[in-house]
Amino acid sequence: MEVVVIETPPLGDRSYLVHDGTHGLLVDPQRDIDRLERAAAEAGVEVTHVLETHLHNDYLTGGYAYARKHGAQYLLSALDDVSFERTPVADGQRFSVGALTVIAVATPGHTHHHLSYVVEHEGRQAVFSGGSVLYGSVGRTDLLGAQDTVGLSHDQYASARRLAGEARPDAALYPTHGFGSFCSSGPASDATESTLGEQLESNHVYTDPDEGHFVAELIANLTAYPSFYAHMAPLNAEGPGEPDLSVPEPLDPHELQHRLEAGEWVVDLRTRVAFASDHLRGTASFEYGTNFTNYLGWLFPYGRTLTLVGARDDVERAIRDLARIGIERPDAALGEDPAQLAPGAPASSYPRLGWAHVAAQLPPEDTVLDVRRREEHDAGHLPGAVNVPLHELLARLDDVPAGRVWVYCSSGYRASVAASLLDRAGRDVVLIDDRLSRAAHAGLSLVTA
Structure with a gap:
């Protein structure tokens, strides 16, 4: 069994091509399927099955388009309500892909109908866990609404244990999320590979023996996630087509x-x-x-x-x-x-300064604007800084005090977006383009909420 990892760093996700040297399957493929086609061609294999662990909330799938284009079976939970024909998969179902044996395992938590897949070949096992068990944590449980969050958090705890009972500790673990995706939650690690056994010893979903404590901690650590997530699952339920990636003729x-x-x-x-x-x-x-x-x-x-x-x-x-x-x-x-x-x-144009210049030049009457998320601000911010998270800024421009505004975040990226939006709105702005961790070196202290 060979597993080809197809990274999508901008979204913090992974897709996988799994094959036996002749036949293969795809797990959670991204929308731009040319990368997947290239991976299959380089491996010299025919992809006969495309598997989804769940209806994704953070990207549009390429699975439906790939399956239609190449005549592969498109597998999705039988319980998911979609508008297209697919091969429905149920908990415990087994099927073959060439010499590979695939077993579907119901692992609700990230979504209600989430599936993980255990793939076996010549004594080896691999677990494709989607948004269930990640490296160091689990997939977030609040994407379907506040009314479902508690129940799904309990489901995540139970599903992790169910998955551990369906595969051996030496099984290689391949999650879809957890590499920077907002779909992950809790103390996700920066590991790039792991086994189920390693997660049994280090992942808080396994090391916390108190389910109630795990659920409370998981929910307490859930943070804001991108608004575009609201569009993804409904579009995935419609079966997205292959995208047109060509560059258009330049505007006049x-x-x-x-x-x-x-x-x-x-x-x-x-x-x-x-x-x-x-x-x-x-x-x-x-x-x-x-x-x-x-x-x-x-x-x-x-x-x-x-x-x-x-x-x-x-x-x-x-x-x-x-x-x-x-x-x-x-x-x-x-x-x-x-x-x-x-x-x-x-x-x-507007000024762009580092913390050393801020310490020397910031007038006391000017506003300092922190555009990080609330939990980041509460953990440590410049004294007197106004907190308007970047994702709320357009709706809260009136909450930014009049006069010159000095904008910062943790690295400079969000501050640069915010500064441009304030400039676009006609505000007098200064971009603090520096890591917040360097503020102390400039003699600036942080306070907590």
Whole structure:
């Protein structure tokens, strides 16, 4: 049995190709199926089955599209309500994929109908646990609403024990979430591989003997998650098609200027350094990188027109990333010189400083804005800082005091997005582009709530 790991760092997830050298199966495939097709071709195997552990909340699946395109069976829990034909799978069901034996195990908790899969081949076992048992933790249990959270948290505890009884301790464990995904909860580790036995000794779902305590702790540690999650499961239940990942023809400069004047969403993918020094007034800064997908998806109002501005390579990568969360076919203005993209359009800029300069230059009458999540703010913040989490900023612009605003977060990324949104709203802003951990070196102390 060979397991090919297909990483999606922007979403913190993994998909898997599992094969015996001739036939294979896919587990929790991402929307951009060309990566999966390439992996199967490189392995020289025919994928005959596509398995979903659950209807995903943090990305659109490529499973339905792959199965239809390649004539594979598409397996999903028989209890999930979907609008397309699939091969329904029930708890305890066994089936073969070439020389591989696959056993479905009901592991509710992350969702009500979540399945894990135990795959066996020549004495080896592998467990594909989706959003059930992760490395160091479990999948979050609040995505279906507050009314289900307590029950699903108890289910997670029971499911982990059920899974441990269905596979050997030496079984390799392959979760879908837990590599930066907001679908994970609790003290997830930074491990890149593990076995079920290792998790039995270190994962709090196994080491906590008190189910009530585990549930209370799990729920207490649940934090905010991206708003785009609300769109994912319903779209997955409809069976997403294969995305169009081509780069569109560049926008005419006059059309770009018209969109800026109309207040449309025009997103600049350049570095926050370049954006702060010079950008088209009305654009928002979402520096392309690992954080891009989650934070743009969190703030962008689905259904609006989206225009990406940046180098062709970044635009091409951004289109792929956004297709994974259902933002289809954005328009683009290709180039990195604002003056050439929309000649004559108003430009803007704002200061970008590190903590040493903040300590020396911050006037007492100015506002310091912390755009981290509440639990981060409560754990330690600058004295007097106003806390408006980034994902709440657009709805709470009026809560930001008048006058000049100095914006910070933990690393500079969220602060750069927030600074651009405040600049877009006509506010006088300073971006603190520095790690908060360096504030102490500048003589600035933090206080707790």
